[in-house]
Amino acid sequence: MSGTSGTSGTNQRTRLLPRASPPRALASLRERLRDTFWFAPVVGLTCAFALWWVLAEVDTKIVAHLQEEQAYEELGDLLAFAQDTRLIVTTISAAMMTFIGVVFSISLVAVQMASGQLTPRVVRIFVRSRISKLTLTVFLATFAFSLLVLTSYEGGGAADPRRITSVPVLQSTLTLGMVGLSLLLFVAFVSSTLRLMRVGPVLDHIARESFRALERQPGGEPGKAPLGPETARVVHRERAGVVRDVYVARLVRAARRRGVVLRLIPRIGDFIVPGMPVLAVHGGAAPPSSALRSAVSVGVERTVRQDPAFGLRQLSDIALRALSGSVNDPTTAVQCLDRIVQFLAVAVRLPLGPLHHRDRRGAVRLVQEVPGWSDLVDLAFEEIRGCAAGSPQVTRRLLAGLDDLLLLASEERRKPLLRHCALLVEAVERTVPEAAGRAFALHPDRQGIG
Incomplete structure (x- = not known):
């Protein structure tokens, strides 16, 4: 053409x-x-499940490799790390839903104030906000991923390293990383929301x-x-x-x-x-x-x-x-x-x-x-x-x-x-x-x- x-x-x-x-x-x-608010969270949840499945397979192969090499000392260190992070992951899975509720509350209050003081037409700015969608997506993905990681701790409490089948080391590490990313996005989200509540921006x-x-x-x-x-x-x-x-x-x-x-x-x-x-x-x-x-x-x-x-x-x-x-x-x-x-x-x-x-x-x-x-x-x-x-x-x-x-x-x-x-x-x-x-x-x- x-x-x-x-x-x-x-x-x-x-x-x-x-x-x-x-x-x-x-x-x-x-x-x-x-113009939708559901697509990004659905993609995020799908990616979280796929990433958990991949990391779970990798963690299983790592344990199998260490057992084949009879590196039981290193395997014991992995068990200790997993037990230390298990409480953290459990706390994260319980706290993320509260965090998500806070994000939704901030969004709804901001939308209500902006539409009341300016015009209802500006609601579409909040709906199309990339930082709002990204924040909600990462929060939901972190919550879902932490729940999935908890299912991988089934063999984590075995006393004998020769008998364990999986230690969620990579999964737990990624969960901690996602929590850090969620905190940074929360700060960016609050800053962006406050900015969009001002007339000039x-x-x-x-x-x-x-x-x-x-x-x-x-x-x-x-x-x-x-x-x-x-x-x-x-x-x-x-x-x-x-x-x-x-x-x-x-x-x-x-x-x-x-x-x-x-x-x-x-x-x-x-x-x-x-x-x-x-x-x-x-x-x-x-x-x-x-x-x-x-x-x-x-x-x-x-x-x-x-x-x-x-x-x-x-x-x-x-x-x-x-x-x-x-x-x-x-x-x-x-x-x-x-x-x-x-x-x-x-x-x-x-x-x-x-x-x-x-x-x-x-x-x-x-x-x-x-x-x-x-x-x-x-x-x-x-x-x-x-x-x-x-x-x-x-x-x-x-x-x-x-x-x-x-x-x-x-x-x-x-x-x-x-x-x-x-x-x-x-x-x-x-x-x-x-x-x-x-x-x-x-x-x-x-x-x-x-």
């Missing part, structure tokens, strides 16, 4: 299928597994995810290409949910084989139900359903992988909650505006508009609607502006952000920014009766009230 991208003469955004991109099925599976995480989603999208300016008459439609027949991602390669292949152009009707992030049209066909008959199976992935909530606008949605939600009367935290809203302006400062340089996916020969086969510049600006500022008129700290930061974006924006992209500036001035004039108060609230300041 071709790895180049170009722009058509009609000023539209185009994309050729990337040669080196990972298979979409694997990428989608990876994203789904990252959460906003930084959302912004970085959004930037990565922007980087995966090619450039281009908005435009409308003549697609020809619509000849058929493909309806959604699976469960209802949010459009999470699109398998572009499969849709392009299906359209190329039929000699048609497909147009994706819902955008990434739209909620669809069975019976709703998802694809419009231009130029011929619709591809068979087998060729379109799993081409549009639907889930219970939005993800940012192919949906950078979801990052703006989260930042806006956090700012709106901070500006609500029950929270009244304009400083958090200012921090959200910092990241919103940062996001738009990157997006303002990108060509935004319909995606035109091409086949290997350069023919357009799939047209996908994505948010344009005006859509992103409205999503970023519309709701915040409506709640910020009574908070001079937020209005000052909002005006400063709009001024910064006006400096970066091209002439055709200044209109939505100027519209929000005018609407903000009108809202402040209606809300603040004193002239001095209005002048103060409408003075741009990147720190709000520095």
Whole structure:
């Protein structure tokens, strides 16, 4: 597949299928597994059992070798070591479940506080946290491994080294090592959890995810290409949910084989139900359903992988909650505006508009609607502006952000920014009766009230 991208003469955004991109099925599976909390612990428990089985076999062979060599003194030393570690392993197996309970309690409290103070959308950050999954996995693996090691002590109490069959030396040593690793991970887990309970790191995480989603999208300016008459439609027949991602390669292949152009009707992030049209066909008959199976992935909530606008949605939600009367935290809203302006400062340089996916020969086969510049600006500022008129700290930061974006924006992209500036001035004039108060609230300041 071709790895180049170009722009058509009609000023539209185009994309050729990337040669080196990972298979979409694997990428989608990876994203789904990252949104679960069971996969890593199950893998850890499986690895713990396999590792115990291997070490048990090695310990048995070590004992058999020493007996063949009649090295009974060394065998006696191994017995003494095993008896010393048996009490430790027993204590570990009893204490690890309590330790796991502490980890779960910390996680649940952190999630509850973050979702209550920020937005429920940030819960996915905790669910996808690698350190949380790794900590729980190692703890469960240590607990299961210690229980399995206890079963290997059956012959450890024999007085005569000639009659013993197994001494769990390697197993006991590895158990102690896993306990040390668990303690280090517990410290890292607490540090990571406390960090994610602070506003700044959460906003930084959302912004970085959004930037990565922007980087995966090619450039281009908005435009409308003549697609020809619509000849058929493909309806959604699976469960209802949010459009999470699109398998572009499969849709392009299906359209190329039929000699048609497909147009994706819902955008990434739209909620669809069975019976709703998802694809419009231009130029011929619709591809068979087998060729379109799993081409549009639907889930219970939005993800940012192919949906950078979801990052703006989260930042806006956090700012709106901070500006609500029950929270009244304009400083958090200012921090959200910092990241919103940062996001738009990157997006303002990108060509935004319909995606035109091409086949290997350069023919357009799939047209996908994505948010344009005006859509992103409205999503970023519309709701915040409506709640910020009574908070001079937020209005000052909002005006400063709009001024910064006006400096970066091209002439055709200044209109939505100027519209929000005018609407903000009108809202402040209606809300603040004193002239001095209005002048103060409408003075741009990147720190709000520095």
